[in-house]
Amino acid sequence: MVFNSLAFLAFFAIVLALHAMPFSWTTRKLNLLIASYLFYAAWNPPFVILLWISTVVDWFAAQKLVHAERPLIRRAWMLLSVVANLGMLAYFKYGHFLLENFSALMATVGVHYVPPAWDIVLPVGISFYTFATLSYTLDIYLRRALPARKFLDYALFVTFFPHLVAGPIMRPTELVPQFEQPRRGTARQLQFGLVLITLGLFQKVVLADSFLGKAAEMVFDGPGAPGALDAWIGTLAFSGQIFCDFAGYSTIAIGVAMCLGFAMPDNFRFPYAAVGFSDFWRRWHITLSSWLRDYLYIPLGGNRHGEARTYMALMGTMLLGGLWHGASWTFVVWGGLHGLYLSVERLLRRRFAGYRPSPLAVLGLGLLTYVLINVTWVFFRARSFAGAWTMLRGMVGTNAVAPPILPTMYLVTTAVIVAGIVLAHWIMRRRTLESMLQQAPAVPMSLALGVMAFAVVTAQGDGNAFIYFQF
Template sequence: MFESDLFQNIIELLSYDPFRPLLFNSGFFLFFFIFILIFYRFFWRNKRAKVFFLTVMSLYFYYKSSGLFFYLVILSSIIDFIAAKYIYAVESGSKKKLYLILSLITNLGILGYFKYTNFFIHTVNSISTGSIEFVDIFLPVGVSFFTFQSMSYTIDIYKGNLEPENNFIDFLFFVSFFPQLVAGPIVRAKDFLPQIKEDVFVTKEEIGRALFLIIAGLLKKAVIADYISINFIDRVFEWPTRFTGVENLLAVYGYLIQIYCDFSGYSDMAIGLALLLGFKLPMNFNAPYKAKTITEFWQRWHISLSTWLRDYLYISLGGNRKGNTRTYINLMLTMLLGGLWHGASWRFVIWGAWHGLALAVERFFNLPKWISKQNIIIKILSVFITLHVWALSMIFFRVQEYNTGFEMLNQIIHYFHFEVLFQFIEGYTLVFILIVIGYVSHYIPEKWEDAIQKIITNLPLIGKAILITIVIWLVAQFKASDIQPFIYFQF
């Protein structure tokens, strides 16, 4: 009986649980990654065994995150692997385009069905006062990420920027590599596939950087983002009229730190985990709240997505090659679709339009160039203004209904009550401290980060072990009753 119960418990632990998907900040993932590291030592010298092992582990990771929908990753990979072969092999331009279109239809079809079906039904019902029933559809984690990643491969083949991969397992590994599978960074085949062929060699400095990124990401997510969200931000955004204007404003500032720490924390951990396995992923965030313009902001925020939209959408639409008017239209279209990528709701479309308009206005007045020539006071003021342009858009990004966003603004404008600030600090001391830490750590000079990274690198093995233990203990102290999913998992 005992053995039977033990076996059943192990099966349940290893099986997909929709209420407990596998996350980087979960205890199960810690053991999962330790398991990978232990067995990876036996495979890393053999390229074929290494890739096969990591591919199996990556697919299992996705199974633990989204159940049997891991077949979508395999299906998308099969279709794009075959399509790329035909695109490269045929001479006819029309046939190349046909195979590319088939690839795009497949990927966009997967994305469209799972993510936008009910959005389309809701829109049709709203316009026609119809009553089409919504479809009960589960949104697989990270579907927006791996479809974009797979599409970029066939597009690059079509453009002649890349030769097709001959080994399907290598290509499947590129699409499914677990650190970046469900929330990026979105990786390009030309950057990742060559690494598969190389020998695995991780330097002492890379180990130090990997640990720094993993620790920083874990602290950002599990300590700062989750705590301030659960204990303050969610409450205000749910019912802003119950709070004064100063509390609403602090919730907005807090949300900026929450979403940054949540998403960049995931990216940091993904890059660090990949680096420990001998693979280099691209930087996804570069202190975006230091940006002096919205143009610069999008060069620092979710870099892998913004460059994807630039290279595969904006430039394909004509970029800035067809006159100013067309350039502004292309900017708007790119950001509209970028907004829709974030979620199946008109508020995300409008959010994208807001940023498209901001980019167009900055380009019209040539603001980035003008600001670059100004004194330090103007540059600091530009950072302040850019942050608040972003903040205003993020109010409507976060709320579920537009009315809630306008209620927040109304509270901030008409019922500010500055005197409540000191009561807030007294009542939400730890929340306030964590928000301040979030901003201070964001604005510290890069050389400080480099110094911390160097300290971690030079720690002896026992020192690294003690540091990791302290971080795990600290995360456990801040842990909520339920592990909080990463915000961008819903995209």
């Protein structure tokens, strides 16, 4: 079930109505738990079993971690949780990737090995709920948190449908305490939540699917090699598409949770206004960035053991972050480029520690950041290295002269929409969406939301799944 469907609209209306009923808090939490399982089962019912396994294993491992006194026993329970969660993730998401690369490795030494057919479906959102459940046992093992007091609260944390399949990646300390006391959305929360849902649907259905996605598809998946204009417009279209798609999902998720009376953290803060790549990762997929920092970068040494170790930790974190996004070497290169960018930025910051850029220099650095981010999006979107090189050659104008790919309408609409997104990010760079919505005049804001809602209803969308569902 996807947020941008009539099925979800009916589902959410029923959930909201049941949550408003004068049932006991335990009953209402059970309603949310059952609804969350139904939400997930709408894709593939048997995969609910994976949710049960992850939930039960981590619940019992956490209980044992609290009561175990010997370090060896505590480490064993922690490893059980890690192996169970990462084992399922590795099998379903990376099994085929590992077999393919093993076959290629054998071929280099003269051994012909044909791997068996891999017809296993990737469970939707497995990377997201795996990271969420792992943070539970790891925080308890590191004595940074206490286990949930009730199994129902923990099970609801794992499966809570707004964040289940594409984030934000919640920590137990953020959500479990909210399940301890009765909650209903206030009139103000319901109003603001519906505003966020409308905004998120507009980003996804109208901007990402109806305009930007089609332009990106025509260039990246077309048969010909693009020229410079097509290559850049196609890449810019994807940069806008993936932001509107994923930020749209996160905005809807936060709005849905708010309507029910729950708070979820921001996942995007106008990332295309970033000045530098550390600033970008403080604004893009924030919950993943903080997860990678706390559970990969810091354990790998962080910045506590000298410069060489710091650069190794940065690169290792971003390479693994790239692999988390997809079982393909193109995603690893995408992560590696970000690791390289972060390392070079750190080196330059140390070299020019006293430099204070002027406003014009800030703008220039921001545009440079955006251009280099778009280079990385080529590897994220391309289906192969050959496709990525073709796009990059097109962007520097070295492809052979070929007929234009994008019609003029797509060139114009993509340029206008992407320019509008980037401009909006710069205007909002030091503000929050909440503050802007609260300060905006009521009449213009109502008209804008009405236009967005009308555009969503009239958009000839295909109910496309969100891009990050595949991760």
